[in-house]
Amino acid sequence: MQMLAMERARYIVGKLEKNKVVLVAELSKEMNVSEETIRKDLEKLEKQEQICRVHGGAYLKEGYGNETSVNVREQIYQEEKTALGRQCVKFIEKNEIIILDCSTTARYIARAIGESGLKVTVITNSLATAYELSQNSQVRVLMLGGELDRNTGSFNGSLVLEALERYHADKVFLSSAGISAEAGITDYRQNEADVRRKMICQADQCYFVADRTKIGRHAAFIVGDFGAVQHLIVEQPIEGDLALKKKLEEARVTVTSCVQPQRPEEPTERKEEE
Numbered sequence: 001m002q003m004l005a006m007e008r009a010r011y012i013v014g015k016l017e018k019n020k021v022v023l024v025a026e027l028s029k030e031m032n033v034s035e036e037t038i039r040k041d042l043e044k045l046e047k048q049e050q051i052c053r054v055h056g057g058a059y060l061k062e063g064y065g066n067e068t069s070v071n072v073r074e075q076i077y078q079e080e081k082t083a084l085g086r087q088c089v090k091f092i093e094k095n096e097i098i099i100l101d102c103s104t105t106a107r108y109i110a111r112a113i114g115e116s117g118l119k120v121t122v123i124t125n126s127l128a129t130a131y132e133l134s135q136n137s138q139v140r141v142l143m144l145g146g147e148l149d150r151n152t153g154s155f156n157g158s159l160v161l162e163a164l165e166r167y168h169a170d171k172v173f174l175s176s177a178g179i180s181a182e183a184g185i186t187d188y189r190q191n192e193a194d195v196r197r198k199m200i201c202q203a204d205q206c207y208f209v210a211d212r213t214k215i216g217r218h219a220a221f222i223v224g225d226f227g228a229v230q231h232l233i234v235e236q237p238i239e240g241d242l243a244l245k246k247k248l249e250e251a252r253v254t255v256t257s258c259v260q261p262q263r264p265e266e267p268t269e270r271k272e273e274e
Contacts, residue, residue, distance in 0.1 A: 003033070008038075009041060009045060011027075013051075016058070021059045024038045024039060042058045055079075055080070081108040084108060084209055085105070085109040085111055087258050088112065091171070091231070094118055094120070095120065095121075096121075098120055098123070100126065100174075101124070101196055102154030103175035103176065106129050106175065107132055111132055118139075121142065123167055124142075125156065126152075126153060127153045130143050145160070146163070154192075156191040156192055157191060161195065164198045164199060168202055172203035172206050174209065175208065176192070176208075177219035178210070178213075179210055179215065179217075179232070180216050180218040181216075181243035181246070183222060184224060185228070186220070187223050188221070190220075206228060206231070207230070207231040207232075207233055208229045208232050210233070212236060215234065215241060226247050226248065226251035229251070230254065231254045232254070233257075233258075234255060234258070
């Protein structure tokens, strides 16, 4: 016997409270309903501001100003972040010095660097990113030490800021809570915002990397304005946020998308019937 809509909603929320993430395909099998039914259930829960929907599933919505846990972020948008990572590597050249922040997106960039076989030096404050890069003998890893934040698996604080003073990089690739026309680049935590701001200062070029959840979103702590960024790498073209597009154009930020906008098909000439 199939569950009623209210029963499904309770089941979904209960599973989210336990696992933090749910997948449409799994819920469909567990409750013996179609994936379309699950999507509608998730849509209703999102309207009630209990969850946040993502491609293929959802995660539990947390309080204002709280970022989603690393484990949850690792499980959502994996395909999209893989594509973003590979897109970023196209901008990295042999023997360059690169800074990667502690975002989950940076881990996918690190993975893509490993796939590419590029010989580079990477500076990072992320344990997971450093470990990913350590598997590749072509990559020299410089770890920024300091106080360990167990929630993010990264080092932050004054020691990291002091350590960054000793380095100069060709490029920095970073992500954060979001980028918006109103606030520029922002972050959930002051200590991470401070480190990202310093990373930008220590590199010749800054690449901000954003999946669709980051566009138009802002948080409490400012990382930098549009003048701090030379390149924005996005999952798909920015179409709806006209205010953000205008700010990027005014700051002459180069925007690169993993998904190229579709061009309208040119009308084919029809031969006249004889």
